[in-house]
Amino acid sequence: MxxxxxxxxxxxxxxxxxxxxxxxxxxxxxxxxxxxxxxxxxxxxxxxxxxxxxLFAGQDEFERLFVAGIEEAETTDPVAIIAVALDGAAAFFPDDRRSWSRMRQVVIDADPGLQERELLKLSGLATTMTGALRRRGFDATAAALAAESGVAVFRVGFATWIAEGEDRPLAAILRAVLAELRSLVCAPRT
Amino acid sequence: MxxxxxxxxxxxxxxxxxxxxxxxxxxxxxxxxxxxxxxxxxxxxxxxxxxxxxLFAGQDEFERLFVAGIEEAETTDPVAIIAVALDGAAAFFPDDRRSWSRMRQVVIDADPGLQERELLKLSGLATTMTGALRRRGFDATAAALAAESGVAVFRVGFATWIAEGEDRPLAAILRAVLAELRSLVCAPRT
Known part of the structure; x- marks a missing residue:
């Protein structure tokens, strides 16, 4: 029964x-x-x-949100495509999930096997995003670089989102981190 | 004896x-x-x-080359600092190591446990590079983004270096991939 x-x-x-x-x-x-x-x-x-x-349920849905963003973005600028994908993925982490995500991170940080699983998840995400970008016409190197950069922004932004005292929504943080990446890479300080 | x-x-x-x-x-x-x-x-x-x-010997030396590049680069432009670090790390992979590296990748790709170990190695590299960039005065987000971008360029460039038929040295490939990252991120195609 x-x-x-x-x-x-x-x-x-x-x-x-x-x-x-x-x-x-x-x-x-x-x-x-x-x-x-x-x-x-x-x-x-x-x-x-x-x-x-x-701790890892929902990976398919998580990846699907990134891929949907890449497929639907009405632009050919790779940074703008990644921005749409990140916006979509942020929907997976509403603010009422933040304290659960914080506790989850503490558990993962304490266990090397779980850390490896988390890295494998993000590496799989980069591979999936690379495939979606190739289908949008980017060559192999450009697709891989854009995907890896998108995952890097997500990682840095997510760590910020769950930091103690942080209260901005994830989508806003991801946009700020992506803007910082652009400024870092594109504005030489000499 | x-x-x-x-x-x-x-x-x-x-x-x-x-x-x-x-x-x-x-x-x-x-x-x-x-x-x-x-x-x-x-x-x-x-x-x-x-x-x-x-398969994983030499990790300390490998990380040390990246860190030395970050410490010694005579510039404050983060992309230029990463370029110096990548140049230094390329010395770890002379051309006579390429066929060994190709075979090593086949072995790693066939074993999920080895893939996880490899991801953990690259994640450790990003953490180490983040620390070196913070010591050069970058804030936490900028340091993490520059480090993750550097590792992404290394991953994409290394995969190119060991691809069948590729014969450019790793240093030249890494420079080209870094230039492509800059062009991708900084030149909107609208």
Whole structure:
């Protein structure tokens, strides 16, 4: 018998993060997460393949937002295309997700295996974006450079978004970081 | 009794790569690598902590070249500083290393664990470069962006350097890729 548990996914994510923070990622079991959320292990596994997936769920949707931005941008300027993609991706991180993202980062920073997983995710994003840019007619080098630059802006902007005391929305931060990249690269200080 | 084996390190690296290519990374033991090089396991472990280190040895020297470039560049233009750092790092990959680097990439591309290790290495490089740029007076965001851009140029340029049929030296490729980044970011096509 499969029962529908309203909000089960969010309860499991909140419970998992709380346990990971208190006991470490390795020190936490799926059984403990499920119990802390008042749910069964079976319910856990209906939502996540394993405990690591609690931290990395949504990768497809995340990449899809970047790709949609690249495909839909009504410009051929690569920086403007990346700006549209970043705007789209920012929608994945509304402000009510910021404190969860902060806690998630603490858990990831404490575990080299999770750091590697996060890097692999961002590297996969760069590869996916490179493909989308090539389909828009950029050559291999230009597409790779624009994609890597977009990911770099996202990484720097995301770290700023979850920094203590920061309260600007992610979209605004990403726009500011992209503008700073342009100013850094294009305005020689001699 | 410790014997000095001239060229032992290079023989071990060549033998390891040949075995990894033929049998896969997981399918190769240190004993086999040592035997293929005509050396003992004890000699292997004088040169490398484990078989993975054969593929990743030299990280400290590699990072040191980037940092030295950042420290020594006689300019305050961030792109020019990155250019000096990339020039310095290119010295780590002379042309007679290209075929070894090509084979190494094939081995890494075939193994997710090695890919993660490679990403962690490049992420560490970006962090180290960010630190060096901050010591040169760039603020946190500018330093991180310049470092990430430098690593992106290195990644794209290195992939070009080891591509089949490519024969330009790495330093020349990195200069061309950096110029392309500048042109991409600074020359709107509307």
């Amino acid at each position: 499969v029962r529908w548990e309203p909000g089960a996914r969010e309860r499991l994510q909140a419970a998992a993060l709380e346990r990971f923070g208190a006991r470490g990622f390795d020190g936490t079991t799926v059984a403990e997460i499920a119990a802390a959320a008042g749910l069964t292990e079976r319910t856990f596994f209906r939502h996540f393949a394993d405990k690591r997936e609690v | 410790v014997r000095w084996e001239p060229g032992a390190r290079e023989r071990l690296q060549a033998a390891a790569l040949e075995r990894f290519g033929a049998r896969g990374f997981d399918g190769t033991t240190v004993a086999e690598i040592a035997a293929a090089a005509g050396l003992t396991e004890r000699t292997f472990f004088r040169h490398f902590a484990d078989k993975r280190e054969v």
